[in-house]
Amino acid sequence: MPPELLRMIIASVIVVAFVFLNAMILGYMERKVSAHIQRRPGLMEVGPHGILQLLIDGIKLIGKQLIVPEGSNRFLFRLAPLLSFAPCVLPFVVIPFSKKLQIVSMDISLIFILAMTSINVIAILVAGWASNNKYSLFGTFRSVAQAVSYEIPMLLSLLSIIFMTSTFSLQGIVAAQKYYWFILVQPLAFIIYFISGMAETNRAPFDMPEAESELTAGFHTEYSGMGFSFFFLAEYANMFTVCSIATVLFLGGWKGIPLPLGDFTGIVWFMLKVYGLLFVMIWIRWTYPRVRFDQLMSFCWKYLIPFALVNLLITAVVVKLI
Amino acid sequence: MAYGTFTEIFFYLFVVLIIFGALVAVTSPILMKAVMGLAMAMFGIAGLYLYLNSPFLALMQILIYVGAVCIMIVFGIMVGYTPKQLAEYAIGPKNTLLAIVTSLLTLGVLSFALVKTQWVPATGAGSGDYSLAHLGETLMTRYGLAFELISVILMIAMIGAVAITWNGKRRGIK
Numbered sequence: 152m153p154p155e156l157l158r159m160i161i162a163s164v165i166v167v168a169f170v171f172l173n174a175m176i177l178g179y180m181e182r183k184v185s186a187h188i189q190r191r192p193g194l195m196e197v198g199p200h201g202i203l204q205l206l207i208d209g210i211k212l213i214g215k216q217l218i219v220p221e222g223s224n225r226f227l228f229r230l231a232p233l234l235s236f237a238p239c240v241l242p243f244v245v246i247p248f249s250k251k252l253q254i255v256s257m258d259i260s261l262i263f264i265l266a267m268t269s270i271n272v273i274a275i276l277v278a279g280w281a282s283n284n285k286y287s288l289f290g291t292f293r294s295v296a297q298a299v300s301y302e303i304p305m306l307l308s309l310l311s312i313i314f315m316t317s318t319f320s321l322q323g324i325v326a327a328q329k330y331y332w333f334i335l336v337q338p339l340a341f342i343i344y345f346i347s348g349m350a351e352t353n354r355a356p357f358d359m360p361e362a363e364s365e366l367t368a369g370f371h372t373e374y375s376g377m378g379f380s381f382f383f384l385a386e387y388a389n390m391f392t393v394c395s396i397a398t399v400l401f402l403g404g405w406k407g408i409p410l411p412l413g414d415f416t417g418i419v420w421f422m423l424k425v426y427g428l429l430f431v432m433i434w435i436r437w438t439y440p441r442v443r444f445d446q447l448m449s450f451c452w453k454y455l456i457p458f459a460l461v462n463l464l465i466t467a468v469v470v471k472l473i
Numbered sequence: 474m475a476y477g478t479f480t481e482i483f484f485y486l487f488v489v490l491i492i493f494g495a496l497v498a499v500t501s502p503i504l505m506k507a508v509m510g511l512a513m514a515m516f517g518i519a520g521l522y523l524y525l526n527s528p529f530l531a532l533m534q535i536l537i538y539v540g541a542v543c544i545m546i547v548f549g550i551m552v553g554y555t556p557k558q559l560a561e562y563a564i565g566p567k568n569t570l571l572a573i574v575t576s577l578l579t580l581g582v583l584s585f586a587l588v589k590t591q592w593v594p595a596t597g598a599g600s601g602d603y604s605l606a607h608l609g610e611t612l613m614t615r616y617g618l619a620f621e622l623i624s625v626i627l628m629i630a631m632i633g634a635v636a637i638t639w640n641g642k643r644r645g646i647k
Contacts, residue, residue: 227509258605259529266532269540273512276547280505288551295548299541319605 162254166243174387175205180426181433188437215376220283223373227281232374232381235274238267239388246395247321249405249417261309261319264396268351271389272298278382279370290369293444297350297357300451305347307459308340311466312400325404334401339462341401343455345428348393350451352386355436357447394428395421402428484524490517504550512543529605 179194179202186193194201219225245260247253257263272295279291313319315337316327334341350357366372371382398404398421407420442450494517497510515538522531612620 224503224505227505257528259532262529262532262536266536266540269536272544273539273547276544277505277509280547280551292551295544299544299548317606 159254162244166240166254169243170240170384170388171209173391174384175209176426177387177390177429178205178208178383180430181436184430184433185437188434209380212376212380217378218373218375220373223283224281227277228373229378231274231278231281232378234277235271235385236381236388238270238274239385239392241267242392243388245321246392247325247399247404248421249414250322251414252418253322256322257320259319260321261313261324261396264392265306265309268389268392269302271385274385275370278374282370282373284373286366286372287370290366290372294353294370297353297447300448301347301350301357301455304343304451304455304459305351307456307463308344308347309396309400311337311340311459311463314463314466314470321399321404324400325406328403328406332401332403337401337462337466339458340466341397343459343462344401345397347451347455348397349432349435350447352389352393354390354432356439356442358436358441390429390432391425394425394432397428398424480524483520487517487520487524490514490520505547508543508546508550511546512539515539515543529608 182204183193183201194204197203197207219228242264244254245257245263275294275298276291279287279294282288312324312333315333316324318324318327371379374382402424405417405421407416407423410416410419412419491514494510494513494515498507498514499510501507501510515534519531519534519539522528522534
């Protein structure tokens with residue numbers, strides 16, 4: 152077997168394992184943090200402080216029956232979870248975890264990540280439409296309108312960083328932050344990106360597509376067992392991707408104070424930054440109430456996009472002058 | 474040689490994907506399935522770009538055609554008609570005629586271009602610089618007019634969309 156092929160196989164196994172591990176860590180984090188924010192202990196039963204609870208949940212979900220609702224489109228209904236899961240795994244291939252730890256180094260890795268995350272919307276569409284359920288369909292409507300609108304400020308805010316570095320390579324962007332992090336010179340772009348990222352991953356306060364009180368669970372209402380868990384895994388993988396792009400573009404990527412860990416210094420800093428941002432995401436979810444749908448749309452079109460455009464214009468002028 | 478046949482397998486895989494997707498897109502009675510077929514064909518085209526060693530174009534194909542155009546079409550289907558209304562909707566003889574003429578004309582133009590073009594192997598053509606920076610530079614200088622014309626077309630499309638919805642809004646008020 153050629154060494155390159157062997158390397159790719161090992162890398163794929165590690166990536167998929169990491170996606171599952173990440174979902175377990177984030178699931179635990181989410182439930183624990185939410186519990187402490189609401190002044191209750193949260194998971195306590197399975198293992199010390201309930202750390203094995205997510206493992207048990209995973210085994211339970213694997214054992215559950217897959218129910219296909221009557222009158223639904225059987226093929227598309229089964230296809231949707233896979234369509235949602237596969238593109239969410241691919242961005243991990245190009246994320247630079249440290250100076251040496253990156254599976255494939257591409258010139259256009261940022262575009263690769265953005266292209267892969269845009270496929271996720273199709274999966275939501277297929278899931279909602281194939282379910283033959285009005286709640287699913289309403290969730291899908293909202294989700295697509297939201298994802299399509301919030302993609303614009305997201306791309307605009309990322310473009311201002313691209314203007315400064317004139318490269319799409321994630322390693323190149325990290326290298327460009329040699330003396331200072333880009334969050335110091337582009338704070339507005341960071342805020343806009345983070346808000347749009349939260350909306351793109353359907354997180355509260357932008358979780359209109361799965362607003363439990365009015366739509367049961369939105370597009371994945373009808374899914375059970377592994378079908379549901381694939382959506383769940385994809386959501387957490389997407390959250391990780393959004394936060395890692397924020398880390399690479401605004402927070403200096405794997406750079407940090409040198410630690411006595413040799414080559415592991417980079418990955419430790421990277422993970423600390425990413426999970427710090429993920430903690431902020433969870434914190435926001437359990438602090439703010441859900442917005443109304445018209446507020447959601449007007450916030451994007453009337454505030455985020457104009458501000459992102461102005462920011463981009465100022466960046467272009469400053470970059471040209473310097 | 475072994476490497477050559479290996480990549481050729483991918484080429485035929487992508488071609489089969491395109492043809493199958495396109496067939497699903499035009500023959501499926503369910504519009505949602507047709508759009509999925511279209512998305513599949515678009516993926517195949519992206520794969521062909523990748524095969525031709527142009528990952529940037531491949532990713533743009535996915536980002537724009539799969540990620541935006543297909544989703545817009547689906548959105549149009551979902552807010553437009555219910556499946557029952559669509560089933561009852563009959564295409565008139567005038568529309569059938571127009572559709573036949575349009576598709577034949579498109580076929581004619583495409584085959585004309587296909588026959589008339591002098592094909593050169595990609596390795597022998599051009600300056601050999603296919604980097605992203607070079608691409609951007611030529612788009613702004615050598616192909617500046619085409620680039621501007623595309624933006625004009627997009628502008629017209631946007632104005633048209635606003636005009637159509639505007640009329641619908643007024644009708645709704647009446």
